[in-house]
Amino acid sequence: MIPRLAQGATRMAVFMLCLLGVAACSGTGVLNALTPRSGYAIHRDLVFDTATGLALDLYVPAGARAAPVAVFFYGGSWQDGRRADYRFVGEALARQGMVVAIPDYRLYPAVRFPAFLHDAARAVAWTQAHAAEHGGDGRMLVLIGHSAGAYNAAMLTLDPSYLRQAGVDRAAVRGMIGLAGPYDFLPLRDPALQDIFAPAGDLRLSQPITYVDGHNPPMLLIHGRDDRQVSPGNTARLAARVGQAGGPVSVRLYDRMSHVFAVANLAAPLRWRSDLPETIGDYVHQLSGPDPARPAAHAAASDPGGAPR
Secondary structure, three states, X not given: OOOHHHHHHHXXXXXXXXXOOOOOOOOOHHHHHOOOOOOEEEEEEEEEEOOOOEEEEEEEEOOOOOEEEEEEEOOOOOOOOOHHHHHHHHXXXXXXXXXXXXXXOOOOXXXXXXXXXXXXXXXXXXXXXXXXXXXXXXXXXXXXXXXXXXXXXXHHHHOOHHHHHOOOOHHHEEEEEXXXXXXXXXXXXXXXXXXXXXXXXXXXXXXXXXXXOOOOOOEEEEEEOOOOOOOOHHHHHHHHHHHHOOOOEEEEEEOOOOOOXXXXXXXXXXXXXXXXXXXXXXXXXXXXXXXXXXXXXXXXOOOOOOOOO
């Protein structure tokens, strides 16, 4: 938590940057402009799939040695996004002691389901293979995502076929953290989403909740109660299904957190709004310890309030 005066100064800085036309002040440009530049290194444009030319950026904490490794997938409804927009996430997670890969993946309309999941799996495989070169431990992989990226992370976690095809054993994934993810969102009413997931045929095969078997790596599902874009019910239903199957899952619900702020609160100028970075960091380090705790029930470690919608 930063002092009230500093909070006001930060908000004024954001306002002034918008007036000066720094990037897209309604998006990630200002957050990246205010992201600290010290304490970590960035290795950019690391190609992980020569066939498609897809690349990732790697954020490495200063002095990293056998650090846990996070692969972060951004959101954008499988139609938008680029890794360069998420420097603020890379810095936030690196500050928590992780080596962080932020990969791109192909988007609609260039591809449809499940091509972007194969892209995500190949990014995980590359990161695991090269983590040691940058001070990370490829045996301590954690998949993290926001919105559509949380969907990608959940699908890789719950359906081991994607990682297996990329040469990764699901057992290498220590855990998954989903931020405001869509995990059970049928029926599809948006025409673009209908087209994106049409190749599934049976649309239930496109839903992470379908693949719950109780053998998943530990999952931490984070959602804001004020999310109007992806209902918190997605998190509630997936957590309940995993818990019923005997799998390890925990839930953290935040009051006064919208869909965007489920990731924006990681940014340096907004960290005063919640303990989101520490929650993620503590969970990752718990999982990457010598005897990682595996929460075995749907534990709603949440702010007080009503049930998710």
